[in-house]
Structure formats: C-alpha cells, structure tokens
Amino acid sequence: MRKAMMIVLAAVLIVLWLAFCGFQWSWGPFSGLHDLKTRSLPGNASAYAPEHVETLPESPLKGKHILFLGSSVTFGAASQGISFADYITRYNGSVMTKEAVSGTTLVDSGPDSYVARLKRLDPGLCPDLVICQLSTNDATQQKPLGGISEAGPFDTRTVAGAVEFIIQYVQNTWHCPIVFYTNPRYDSEAYGNMVDLLLQIAEKWDVPVIDMWNDAAFNTVPKEKRILWMADPIHPTQAGYLEWWTPYMETTLYRIAGE
Numbered sequence: 001m002r003k004a005m006m007i008v009l010a011a012v013l014i015v016l017w018l019a020f021c022g023f024q025w026s027w028g029p030f031s032g033l034h035d036l037k038t039r040s041l042p043g044n045a046s047a048y049a050p051e052h053v054e055t056l057p058e059s060p061l062k063g064k065h066i067l068f069l070g071s072s073v074t075f076g077a078a079s080q081g082i083s084f085a086d087y088i089t090r091y092n093g094s095v096m097t098k099e100a101v102s103g104t105t106l107v108d109s110g111p112d113s114y115v116a117r118l119k120r121l122d123p124g125l126c127p128d129l130v131i132c133q134l135s136t137n138d139a140t141q142q143k144p145l146g147g148i149s150e151a152g153p154f155d156t157r158t159v160a161g162a163v164e165f166i167i168q169y170v171q172n173t174w175h176c177p178i179v180f181y182t183n184p185r186y187d188s189e190a191y192g193n194m195v196d197l198l199l200q201i202a203e204k205w206d207v208p209v210i211d212m213w214n215d216a217a218f219n220t221v222p223k224e225k226r227i228l229w230m231a232d233p234i235h236p237t238q239a240g241y242l243e244w245w246t247p248y249m250e251t252t253l254y255r256i257a258g259e
Contacts, residue, residue, distance in 0.1 A: 041237050042228055043079070043229055043231070043236075043238060044231075044238050050086045050087055055090060060254045061093070061129075061253060063093060064092075066088070066096055067099060067127035067130045068097065068099065068133075069099050070100045071137055072102035072103065072235060075098070077102045078231030079237050084236075101117065104137060105143055106163060106166070107144070108162060109143070113156075114166060115165055115166065118170075123173055125174070127176055128176055130179070134194060136183055136191055140188075145160060146159055146160035148201055149161065152165075152168065154168070163201050166178070177207075179209070180209050181212065183212060184218065185213055185219045187233065195211070212248065
C-alpha cells in the first residue's frame, strides 16, 4: 500500500512539474498554459496581429523562401505563437518554414536539438535564406561552449561545434546564405560569452550576425516601451516583435537579399 501511494505521489509531482514548465516557459505537454498566461498582455493585443500588417508591394524578400531555425523566441512562446518570422513573412510577401521548438538547444543533446531537427528536414526544401537563433537555452542549461575548429568534423555536443555544423550543413545542403541572430541584452554572462563566440565563428565563415546583444542604442529602451514589448527578459510580445525586433532585423536581411 505504501509503495502504491509513493508511486501515485511521484506521478502527481511529475504532472505538477510539467504543468509548471508549461505555464512558466511554454515547455512540454502543458505549453498551452503559457498562452493563457500571456494572452492578456497589452503587447499581445489584437491590434498587433500579423493580419493587420500590410504587405509591401515590392521587397528584396518578396517570394523568398526563408527557413527560421530556433527555439521559443523564434516560435513566439510569449506572443501566442507569433514571432518576427511571421511579421517578416507577412510584411515582405515571403514564404516561411518555421522550425522552432521551445526549450531546445543548439547543442545536440536530444531529439529536438537544432542539429537533430535540421538533419530531419527534407533536403529538397531548398530555402533561399536560413535565419538561425542563438538560443538562450544553451546558456540557461549551461551547455559547454567548446572551441572553434580548424576543420570538421565538429563536436555538436558544444555550442561552437553545433554552430559550425549548422553553417556547414546549410551551405552544403542548400547553398544559400545563413544569418544568425542574438537576443537583446538581459542578465546572463553565459549568453554574453556565447555571443562573443558566435561573432568569432561568423568571422571565420563570413556569415552575418544580427547582433541585438551588443547594440547599445537598440537596447536603450524607455521603461514603458520595454513593458509593452517584452513579456519577460527574454521573450517579446507581438508588439515587441513588430515594432522593435522586426525593423532592426530587416535592415540586415535586405542587405543580404541585395547581394
């Protein structure tokens, strides 16, 4: 009897933990609870929905197939599943493949890592551009940074190895440009170290980085705007993506599309 009660208690605790993860971080089978939490935020008001964004008659990204690879920030975990990917697609008349799973890492430590999901994509997808998120989860989960390799194979169990693998895989498989993007500033020394590493790798491979971390002017935001634009220090609202992130990112994307 005592053993049965312990099993039941353990099962209840697991369910409660999964529910908390879903509510707090949009992870796991109860991720829908997070939508309930964030739905009422002013920055997720219906006025900011993508359907209210007018498509440009002409854009360097018009008709381009863009693959967005990332985790919760690319997915839009605090913004009802809407992110910069949706606004870029809508505004520019692009075609979107959003390969984003909340809670996942660049480092290949599970079936939903960036590396694992990239390998599962159809090689015939043929995107014109790949936009990859420097995941905050690698910093939060204290994944090893590793070092830049002189040549492959790359150790995808480290951040450096995963980033280099992704660059090489995209270039060899689809022969298209790849651009990485960072989060804006938040309180994380580990993520700052990841950004520094990414910039070194980007220089080696000659790939662009949309560096929102190091842009002091971009990060100088009035308090009332930050409250509207960010659901928490990492995840934007729809207003944050639409009014803050998307215009900044498009500057780099237009330049790449014009090259």
